[in-house]
Amino acid sequence: MFDRLSEGFNNAFRKLSGQSRLTEANIREAMDEVRTALLEADVQYDIVNDFCETVVQDALGEEVLKSVKPGQQMVGIVHKRLVELISQGDSQTPGILKASPGPTIIMACGLQGSGKTTTCAKLAGYLKKKNRSVLLAACDLQRPAAVEQLHTVADQVNRDIPSGPAVQFYGEPDKVAEYGKAVGVAVQVAQRAVLHAQKNNIDTVILDTAGRLHVNDDLMKELEAVRRTVQPHQIMLVVDAMTGQDAVNSARVFHERLAIDGVILTKFDSDTRGGAALTVKKVTGAPIKFIGVGEHLDKLEEFHAERIAGRILGMGDVVSLVEKAQEQVSDEDAERMAEKMAKGELTMDDFLDQMRSLRRMGPMKQLLGLLPGVGQMLKDVQIDDKQLDRVEGLVCSMTPEERRDVKVINHSRRKRIAAGAGQRQEAVGQLVKQFEMVSKMSKQMAGMSLKGRVKAAKELQQSGAAASLPGMAGLPGLGAGKRSTHTPSPKSRFKPRKRR
């Protein structure tokens, strides 16, 4: 995500920390690299310049010049400013408020192909999980098969998320017409959808609208009319996170005409640097509510400025990592694991378990990117699923005894295990060696603070043991056990998908 931007900052600050004395001149020079990094990340030109100037002023004001660790202090200032910029004026309430009297009306709008329809479905699923009833209303009468698309994703949400009331669909497929011929019809459809929701006591209506250019006056008028007529409680601007400089123009016009209440950034699963996030925030002032991180309908996450800013600065996103780990590992499991780790009793079975939960956490690289420093270090290393498969294959062909205690694995056992997994014998030896290293490390880590663990994990990565991922194995214990009071409790955040 923000990996590459972080890299830019790191370069800049490496330069800074190499200086024995700092002057205004070399602060400006370092900020130049920050500036380039931000521009390469697609943050809008003027916003970048303003930002850099503010940071320089701050730095001068805070007497960075006399500081012992000027580089770090600068990082602090840039980080603080960045968080401010991304979260300015946001209230503390995440998610979607409930309006009373209902129904709560949400309208999604944005440019063509930004991800509106998918996001509407994701939101529906998000609310369904919170036990709210949702009506998905198809107000895109332009794009061919847009109504069918929304209908299909509504069904998908119901299939994928069994808990909570069924998401309902409202559409008037007979009103669909070719481009330019159904302008304005969306207004009545939206109105009837809301009536339908009222009659049926549905908690929330989500209006999916057609994509449009901010310079298309007719279509912008249509949205204004929908706004006047049904008065949505939340108008969400859906923006592609890969958007370039033009984000400033489209976001500004959408905001001017509709008074946006929130922003949702999609396709954050790409390797975009995502500077558009800053741009859109700056021009609309509206909170960034969610980010979309995949095509599947559960790929919606609440947005956290600190985390993103932390990532920008290459500080990693430990909180997210811990939360992801928590989603996959129950408290009891984590505690049991932590205990075992502390006693050095980790078995191959535990190891396999952890690997499987790691795998459930999503693409490896994304996960590694969350670790401080590691993201950069490993970004070119291929840690792929295939490697995981191989390790899994080996462990699976071990006997229970071998999994409990790898020391019993002798030559003939090694041969058998390798044959069973269809791999070379050396692979077994390697795995055992790595496992021993990890279990030794995790024994040490178990007694450490969160910070210490992260550091240890980093060292472990550096040691190369991570090449086949096992280095990560100690992590699910990280912060998931009771002792990890350092971890902010992530109350209503994306709760465990599945606890086991």
Add this chain to the structure above:
Amino acid sequence: MSFLKSIFGKVKQGLAKTRDTFIGGLRSLLLGKRLDEDLIRQLEAKLISADVGVKTTMRLVKGVREAYRSGKMQTGDEVLAYLKDELKTMWPEQDRALRFADAGSGKPTVILVAGVNGAGKTTSIAKLTKSLRDSGKTVLLGACDTFRAGAVRQLEIWSERLGVEVVKGQQGGDPAAVAFDACDAALARGVDVLVLDTAGRLHTQESLMRELGKIREIVARKIPGGPHETLLVLDATTGQNAVRQAEEFGRAVTVTGIFLAKLDGTAKGGVVIAIHDATGIPVKFVGVGERPEDVQPFDPEAFVEALFEVDQD
């Protein structure tokens, strides 16, 4: 050249709407002005704002600044001429026409269309289909996007409007299997051109990129020489990430041309300059609206003009 003019006219038309929202083009920025550091900074802002990218912008601006400081350049008009020259030499003469199968081969031409999610692939296919039909060719479509909800239906609706047929498979089925069937059908029916729509995918998703490679292989196996054209559809509003897209798609399926969609907004699509620098892949078409007729062959000269011509009538 009248051909170029008409393209230019159309792109300009698309951009004309944007007058009110854009702060002013390079032309008005530079023409009749004396050159100074401030003007150079404004020039930098303009180029960056067009998504041209930091590297290219800095190179161009550096050239201007050096010429200014050494006294070789003193007016905005000179800068404008210099920039146009520079930008144009960055676009060497390239064959930007669609590639077709050898006339004598008796085989259909296959066009594979790929790109990230929501870039404009399916709509661009409708546009290509219309132009091909208008030039008297018979066209068959293959609905290889078996993933996205409503994707097959979307293509089907276009095919009905344009009077061509679609080969489709199961929702959620193997897209390579649809490609296979589509090739068979194209051969059996003896159509001139087969156009394959694919699901949007991010260039970072290795398995999906492999899937795309597989579709390509199937085509190559069924119809020797195919796909004759592999078009990457880029959204003109995309920022610097588009370079990564071009590189990765290029690696996965040997992209032969770019279709730059959504150039009718205020986005300038300047990133194709950086893409050209990085990959050399030619831009072949631009999309300037949502209807099948809203397509133009790409013309670098017109494009560069359009970067400059914004606040003009």
